[in-house]
Amino acid sequence: MKKLLFHVLCCTQLPLFAQTAPDVNLTQYVKPIIGTQKMGHTYPGATVPFGMVQLSPETDTIPYEMNGKYNPDVYKYCAGYQYDDKTITGFSHTHFSGTGHSDLGDFLIMPTTGALQLNPGTATQPESGYRSTFSHATEVAEPDYYKVKLDEYNIQAELTASNRVGFHQYTFPQTDQAHIILDLMAGIYNYENKNVWTFVRVENDTLVTGFRQTNGWGRTRIVYFAMSFSKPFYRYGHKNYAHDVYRGFYGKFDQAHNFPEMGGRQIRAYFDFKTTAGEKIKIKFALSPVSTAGALNNLRTEIPHWDFDKVKQDGQALWNKELQKIAIKATSPDEMLNFYTAMYHAFLSPTTYMDADGGYRGLDQNNHVAKGFTNYTTFSLWDTYRALHPLFNIIQPKRNADMIQSMLAHYDQSVHKMLPVWSHYANENWCMTGYHSVSVIADAVIKGNAPFDVDHALEACVNTARYKLYDGIEYYMQYGYVPEDKNSSSVSKTLEYAYDDWCIAQMAKKLNRTDIYNEFIQRAANFKHVYDAGTGFMRPKMSDGSFRKQFDALTTINQGFIEGNAWNYSLYVPQAPAEMIQMMGGQERFVQHLDSLFTMHLPDEFFAETEDITRDGIIGNYVHGNEPSHHVAYLYNWTHAPWKTQERVRMILKKMYKPAPDGLGGNDDCGQMSAWYIFTTLGFYPVCPGSDQYALGSPAMEHASLQLENGKTFIIDTKGQSDTNVYVQKVVLNGRTLTQPFITHQDIMNGGQLTFYMGAKPAKKNYQ
Amino acid sequence: MKKLLFHVLCCTQLPLFAQTAPDVNLTQYVKPIIGTQKMGHTYPGATVPFGMVQLSPETDTIPYEMNGKYNPDVYKYCAGYQYDDKTITGFSHTHFSGTGHSDLGDFLIMPTTGALQLNPGTATQPESGYRSTFSHATEVAEPDYYKVKLDEYNIQAELTASNRVGFHQYTFPQTDQAHIILDLMAGIYNYENKNVWTFVRVENDTLVTGFRQTNGWGRTRIVYFAMSFSKPFYRYGHKNYAHDVYRGFYGKFDQAHNFPEMGGRQIRAYFDFKTTAGEKIKIKFALSPVSTAGALNNLRTEIPHWDFDKVKQDGQALWNKELQKIAIKATSPDEMLNFYTAMYHAFLSPTTYMDADGGYRGLDQNNHVAKGFTNYTTFSLWDTYRALHPLFNIIQPKRNADMIQSMLAHYDQSVHKMLPVWSHYANENWCMTGYHSVSVIADAVIKGNAPFDVDHALEACVNTARYKLYDGIEYYMQYGYVPEDKNSSSVSKTLEYAYDDWCIAQMAKKLNRTDIYNEFIQRAANFKHVYDAGTGFMRPKMSDGSFRKQFDALTTINQGFIEGNAWNYSLYVPQAPAEMIQMMGGQERFVQHLDSLFTMHLPDEFFAETEDITRDGIIGNYVHGNEPSHHVAYLYNWTHAPWKTQERVRMILKKMYKPAPDGLGGNDDCGQMSAWYIFTTLGFYPVCPGSDQYALGSPAMEHASLQLENGKTFIIDTKGQSDTNVYVQKVVLNGRTLTQPFITHQDIMNGGQLTFYMGAKPAKKNYQ
Known part of the structure; x- marks a missing residue:
């Protein structure tokens, strides 16, 4: 641990002074990993100053309640990430920094390969689900940039963000079975009935919109999204894990496969690709408090391109300016x-x-x-x-x-x-x-x-x-x-x-x-x-x-x-x-x-x-x-x-x-x-x-x-x-x-x- | 039954012709009660031509599902009202006319007196809940006007509507225990999990706003409302019947009594009054597909007064024009x-x-x-x-x-x-x-x-x-x-x-x-x-x-x-x-x-x-x-x-x-x-x-x-x-x-x- 810590925190000799000249990059002194262990309740992911999107890894799926009772273990996960954990379940778009009670963790994205697994699995048996083991040795956390290797799948994950848009970049191995999972059931301080409703539309083979509505710390809360892929998926689908959802005349469709409108309380969706070795699949994921139209407008306004490095550079420049x-x-x-x-x-x-x-x-x-x-x-x-x-x-x-x-x-x-x-x-x-x-x-x-x-x-x-x-x-x-x-x-x-x-x-x-x-x-x-x-x-x-x-x-x-x-x-x-x-x-x-x-x-x-x-x-x-x-x-x-x-x-x-x-x-x-x-x-x-x-x-x-x-x-x-x-x-x-x-x-x-x-x-x- | 039927349908000698002169009132030939028995699936309540609000009585609470299975008895209640029923559970604001599957029945209002009962009770034991027996002898159903005596409470109920606003007029006896119940759990083709979320704000002592969101025939459906009382209530409250709702830090309040913000899956609210004999309590209840602000604007735009008869006359004039x-x-x-x-x-x-x-x-x-x-x-x-x-x-x-x-x-x-x-x-x-x-x-x-x-x-x-x-x-x-x-x-x-x-x-x-x-x-x-x-x-x-x-x-x-x-x-x-x-x-x-x-x-x-x-x-x-x-x-x-x-x-x-x-x-x-x-x-x-x-x-x-x-x-x-x-x-x-x-x-x-x-x-x- 000490060695890894050195790697994360002290990889370069840093000068001991900062100046206001714009060419001094103060972001080098920021270590978002600070506070991610034990009680700091900070998160290591990507965000810009006061940004709407906080795109950051989740390292477990501890529920707020077990059998109707408060589960004290959840407290460690107020920010979704605990440094001591060995697995990452995915990357979600909203996080509090440093709170002592929690909510959020909306729209968890996880890239995987191989046989499709739609459940997250457990920390002790990560192979039982879509989560992946990871190591701090491959982890980089900077202002508005997070990188980690998902060992289970040999996928390099990189995250950055503008104010309202999270930008994912996943480098895949060669495979005919590449998946992007969008888990609408996942969340921080989650419990069985926290999801009030979720809704997803596959607008076309690179664009998905929807919302998640929850009853948690925020009692009547809704977040809208628009999700854009750099490459068309060739297949998609979802599973609705709620057994109590009235399905009505939707029953005339095979909703599980390639059906573009998903609605229910407990939805996990997936999008399938075939990738060459080293191929990058990028995702722009915009949020809105108002509507999917608002999210889409945010997406197109803030990041009208697919240049991951530019978004990162822009974000780090914003940080440098504030610092x-x-x-x-x-x-x-x-x-x-x-x-x-x-x-x-x-x-x-x-x-x-x-x-x-x-x-x-x-x-x-x-x-x-x-x-x-x-x-x-x-x-x-x-x-x-x-x-x-x-x-x-x-x-x-x-x-x-x-x-x-x-x-x-x-x-x-x-x-x-x-x-x-x-x-x-x-x-x-x-x-x-x-x-x-x-x-x-x-x-x-x-x-x-x-x-x-x-x-x-x-x-x-x-x-x-x-x-x-x-x-x-x-x-x-x-x-x-x-x-x-x-x-x-x-x-x-x-x-x-x-x-x-x-x-x-x-x-x-x-x-x-x-x-x-x-x-x-x-x-x-x-x-x-x-x-x-x-x-x-x-x-x-x-x-x-x-x-x-x-x-x-x-x-x-x-x-x-x-x-x-x-x-x-x-x-x-x-x-x-x-x-x-x-x-x-x-x-x-x-x-x-x-x-x-x-x-x-x-x-x-x-x-x-x-x-x-x-x-x-x-x-x-x-x-x-x-x-x-x-x-x-x-x-x-x-x-x-x-x-x-x-x-x-x-x-x-x-x-x-x-x-x-x-x-x-x-x-x-x-x-x-x-x-x-x-x-x-x-x-x-x-x-x-x-x-x-x-x-x-x-x-x-x-x-x-x-x-x-x-x-x-x-x-x-x-x-x-x-x-x-x-x-x-x-x-x-x-x-x-x-x-x-x-x-x-x-x-x-x-x-x-x-x-x-x-x-x-x-x-x-x-x-x- | 035959005699009552005569009363409802044939109370006057009607001429056998109609002319287009505006002074001929064709509404006299309209009997909304037609089709309310057996399979017609029409409703007898108040609405204007192609109106957003259909304010009409419900006569029972048959659920769509019993023990997770379709309950065929629900079919009779596609429009909420069955002529053969002996009780009225209340008056709700949305109804289909003549359909063979159903939904709606939003925002049920019931006036009662005496000890507060928040559950509807059963048809066989109406005194076990807020519902009331009624008789067709006291019932009048005309275009945009419905009247009935709620025998249990000695309350005369009258309904009319503009396009987007239902107008209730309840004539109470003298009592210190007059209640207006707003049941957000009620609905047509209802079942335990149909309510996705409901939300109510008591803006002041005469104005209430909110919404009801359901998962039924309409999978992702929401209706907003604004409700205005002609007289201030002196007390109010609600009960949340859902046991699974995270209550969080709302627990620091006594939410059941006089707490102005209600949120949950299963809510019944009440508003209390003291009335003199023959006193009328009127309610304007506006709907909106967009927001409570939209509903409030509809309310104030369409009915900026408290003249029940004028709303009825305006509505019947609209009908006459169309007829x-x-x-x-x-x-x-x-x-x-x-x-x-x-x-x-x-x-x-x-x-x-x-x-x-x-x-x-x-x-x-x-x-x-x-x-x-x-x-x-x-x-x-x-x-x-x-x-x-x-x-x-x-x-x-x-x-x-x-x-x-x-x-x-x-x-x-x-x-x-x-x-x-x-x-x-x-x-x-x-x-x-x-x-x-x-x-x-x-x-x-x-x-x-x-x-x-x-x-x-x-x-x-x-x-x-x-x-x-x-x-x-x-x-x-x-x-x-x-x-x-x-x-x-x-x-x-x-x-x-x-x-x-x-x-x-x-x-x-x-x-x-x-x-x-x-x-x-x-x-x-x-x-x-x-x-x-x-x-x-x-x-x-x-x-x-x-x-x-x-x-x-x-x-x-x-x-x-x-x-x-x-x-x-x-x-x-x-x-x-x-x-x-x-x-x-x-x-x-x-x-x-x-x-x-x-x-x-x-x-x-x-x-x-x-x-x-x-x-x-x-x-x-x-x-x-x-x-x-x-x-x-x-x-x-x-x-x-x-x-x-x-x-x-x-x-x-x-x-x-x-x-x-x-x-x-x-x-x-x-x-x-x-x-x-x-x-x-x-x-x-x-x-x-x-x-x-x-x-x-x-x-x-x-x-x-x-x-x-x-x-x-x-x-x-x-x-x-x-x-x-x-x-x-x-x-x-x-x-x-x-x-x-x-x-x-x-x-x-x-x-x-x-x-x-x-x-x-x-x-x-x-x-x-």
Whole structure:
């Protein structure tokens, strides 16, 4: 494994710096294989920045349910691929990056030879089905390019993609029995009844269209496709595995063979060819949220040719352009790989959810046309409001504004009149807690990146925050906190609502809506209602005003928290750290408390509860693999010991991010983990999105140059930085020495130079 | 029953004539209840001419399958209503008229009071569910108006409709427990897995939207709706009866009560009200083939008010306008009722399948916009090409041309590149045999009613007729007939293909396409290949050229025929009756043969095989309830004995059509049976659509005036006509005495006067 790993990750000597000159190819530093082992839940396949198509291998067929019960093994397959697996079942077109629950895996394509097998077979007996063994030795994963040898069939598979079109290139051996299988039953987090309906039309001997409709994480979800072959198939057919499908007068046909219209719940189709040795069969596979006509238009608009290499080159050029938005000079090869792979992972989602002509499916299941913005989906907002969207406000402001437009469209189409919580593919999946769309919107408004109807946006935020049916809001509004006897995870919800409410208040203030400001700034203080001075922790409170008796600050189960225990979650008051510190006994006591978090030993029994992180994903009791702690290491900045922030964040960088398949300490969560890495490497972090403030940490590179969309450049330099010189001695912004460990958004957007002077020992008095 | 019948049908003394003056209300002669008992398969509910909405009661919940097997009891419920039933389960919005297989029954609404019951209950124990007993004594069925008392709940239900919007008016008693149930599980020809998906949004307290997607006769079918209440409901909810639905993070909500977004496979929703005595709750329920947005636009465009009576009056005015296209003076009240109810049934389908803005779903499952035509669906072409579409070419030419445009759009969207066989709601259901679209198109082209791209239409006909995958065409093209060992019902198919081919040839000739003419005029002679001179019948032939040994001319089962036996089907050469008669031994022998058909006794064992007709539906061995015989009585016109045509058709009119719930001798088949009645009553019939010729029979009225769309009037008068004076003595067309028992389409469209002189005895030499 080590050797293979070297092959995948370190096949060339890479320079340790990047420049913004277009001739520097930053894609060389991106290793999509990072995070594909264990809990990273990333995928290694081909996609362009924020692309609609994520064309990537699947390595098994674990179902979401077994005998009607949740199958915990499915969790490893949130992105379809697990590095330890020995087989590939095929290549499908939609994948989440780094999520902790899943869906998608639409339209699995598998090339095979020999006797036709339409079932995937098993991992232990790959020869029992169409899947193939493979080896990492033959595997190449680059931005927008994936290559692997399918050993079973001696077929070389290559994948690339444009925004809406996946491009497959399969190099066959000489055979009279070459097959391309299109498996419409396959999917991620699949189960027997997940397919609602599938439909396939063989338009002619090189063109196939259709759709797949599912009931999964996205409850009422449909994806359309158009599939074009570079060579005519001479025969085709399908099998419908559903026994319950009414077949009616279709019975007069032999539907299994060469019948051009397939419809049913469980369909696997095949297309047959005869190939010469080394012959390439190429497939362009376009998606659409609207219709097969939309998919076909996407296909013809985006890739009107059969030049695989051009699509790959175009895709890699797109990546290079995005990666160049931050050019860094690192101190080690690992940091270059980590950084640009983090940039890559940060630019995977939200994903484009709109046809080339602007059409998209709305939350109301009607088709809409996006006017004046690109419509996006895959909003993992509980994760991404923290650092990913703030990062976008710096280096992807245009896209971030479009994402907000997409969220407002979601609001307009919502029967609940709510902004998205966790949404994908015209569905609200309601995953996780809070209403963090408001944080994303407020952050953009406060930072001046709001080219949309801000009054309408404020209305959307307010209505969302007042929607009583949602997750205890009714009680939250009544009691000033979510009572645990009324709604579970009550402390997490109270703390997150209070933060979100603060965001709404800031936005209302900027828009001169005093009434709304007053309402929500009051709600923003609700965090105080769940603080138990007796234990020093946030603690579940009952509707009668008493704290729940049963309480364990270490466990995450049924303690009023979600994805975190009281130790971690009690620190979640990003809107008022100083006030929180005061509430918790003042700076001295708080620093001790925070130190304990990082140094205590979390017994195995408690670790076992945390589903989605590896043991490496925690430091003491600090759980970096789950998001509620992401701002925690920066909280020392509000005490007399900012040097402890510097120390901790460098340790976290080292421990949690490695350029290896198992290099991510937890789910990448649609780029949030990567965004944390990027900010922290650059030396600052948005502890409180919705404010214009960034907390300074300890930059982990020599030099960084941020190319801003406003044409300006923000440069971060370090002097004397090294793995041991992690302590900031002095920070100079455009010639001015900073007296506080903070900078503002405007400081960055104005362009300029931030220089950190580093040393091996804490400079305990530096920011004074 | 007799007494009730009198109430429904004969409550007023009706005059025996109609005039075209707008103040004569011809709707009074229409009794939608005719055909609702036994095998007529008509529905009594509310609809406008060719309307998208057919809002009508359902009287039971018979499933299509029981334990995975076809349940023959379902057949009675093709239109949802059976006159003999004692309960009503509710009122749904889509119904076929007169079909012999079924689908639809979408969106069942039921008003109830008292404790909420969400299941329909059983016919024997109606109190076990939401259904109600009812009595025909309280029932009123008029064009676009239906009324009934729901005895169980003391609710008066009234229904009317515009083209795309059903309008319900329910008069409640005083109650705090008034419910409107919306059952998305209900349907016609329903079975457990028929629902693919359903989706409902409670937009506000008076507006609900959603869709129902099914897998039935229409394999991939979806209908959208928008539902508006005249009064806000104060509470609502639903139950999802599917246990297999992934519920995901929706579990955080109480979805059953007041949760505004419902999704699942098996949903029943309810909406609660408090009512005062006599309070009316009204519902406007719009459909769309495209989207809920389309449905909502239809709702607001067509009925922007809450005046039930106005919608009813508007709908009845539309009916009156259509009925006035033929004003007759009858000789008895029964004939008036029969005639105008036949006109009503003839004008129910094809149905509008297009939103107010022109949007419709195409066969390719994409949304399209109809440009320059109204898009129609429900093409029961095996039935309706015979007389219904020819009737439309006379009195509905504009609509008929639009129907053909719709068929051409179907062709353009067809992956098979075929015109419709039997299509409904963006689906080809492949029911029955032949490719009779070509007959409908050729008939319009030959008769000069072709305001569409005729060259494209010819291409569509030719491609359809050459599509080898379809129902033995490959063999038909190879052998000149369909061999019974290759494809069942081979004789029916051979005869129908040959006729259809003749139609294509005629069209090609008119368009100067000699190549196509030559190909298809040759195919048109293929009927000769299945004629067995030895038995005097058409007979199944094997691929080796021999007739199949096993042969029984009386049975309909496995003898090479569909919906007919050799006795009936052997006479199916409408394109060449004279040649057929010659082939069958000449006129003398043929007249004897035909006489035998009408006079022989069909033993019960053979009758039992015919599923969809009553014993009254046959005369001897002549089966009027099935369409292949519809031209047969007119074949005497090609012999020396046209008087026998006159005698037979009058007998058929009397026996097969009665103004009673059980008054139709077989399925009305989307108006084909009714169109036969109309033509035959008027004294002529299109034996061979695709020619411009009509065979004369024996008019069964005193006077008829046809108001043509070209502004002209064609008048048919009879002199001395009576139930006994059925024999034509002389026919005069515009002063010219006819020497042949035929007139042409142009004779009619030119306007003018046709006078039949009738007598009590055959005038054996009249047409000479």
